Amino acid sequence: MLKIYHNPRCRKSRETLQLIKDQGEAVEVVEYLNEVPSVETLRTVLEKLGLKPLDIVRKGEAIFKDHFKGKNFDDEGWLKILYENPKLIERPIVVKGNKAIIGRPPDHVKQLF
Numbered sequence: 496m497l498k499i500y501h502n503p504r505c506r507k508s509r510e511t512l513q514l515i516k517d518q519g520e521a522v523e524v525v526e527y528l529n530e531v532p533s534v535e536t537l538r539t540v541l542e543k544l545g546l547k548p549l550d551i552v553r554k555g556e557a558i559f560k561d562h563f564k565g566k567n568f569d570d571e572g573w574l575k576i577l578y579e580n581p582k583l584i585e586r587p588i589v590v591k592g593n594k595a596i597i598g599r600p601p602d603h604v605k606q607l608f
Contacts, residue, residue, distance in 0.1 A: 496521040497607060499598075500540070500588040502528055508587040511598035515589070518608055531581045534574045540588060543595035548573030551585040551597070559583055 497515055501524050502508045515522045525532070532540070541548060548570050552559060558580055568576065577584050587598040591607040598604045 496523060496591075498523045498525060498590045500525050500527040500532065500584070500586060500590075502526065502586045505586055507599055507601060511587045511589065511601040511604050514598075514601050514604060518605075520608065527584060527586070528581050531578060532584075534578050537574050537577055537584075540590060540595055543590055543593055544588070544597065548577060551588070552577070553583050553585055556583055 497520050499508075499512055499515065499522055501512055503526065512522070512524065537548070541551065544551070549568075552563075552573065554560075554564070563576065563583075585597055585599070589596050589598050589604045589607060594607060596603050596606055
């Protein structure tokens, strides 16, 4: 089963979810702005992505530009920031077993099929 960290207001996230459904894959949808992943969950997802917390920060968001741009935080600091500001989490993230992919572009998720 796949799990998608999804924002229904995001076109790329909707396209990725539709691609998964079109493949007939079972999927658990986590609307991460409403069901904010814990710091531990974020850490686990990042391990599966093979990325650091800063790698999944949406640097174009106003909250990033206004509060975090140009500041240095360690990985734990960024994890806390992502937890407290889930809007900053890159989307969508799709997880299957021990692997995860950022669905930008949506076709990247095909690596999990």
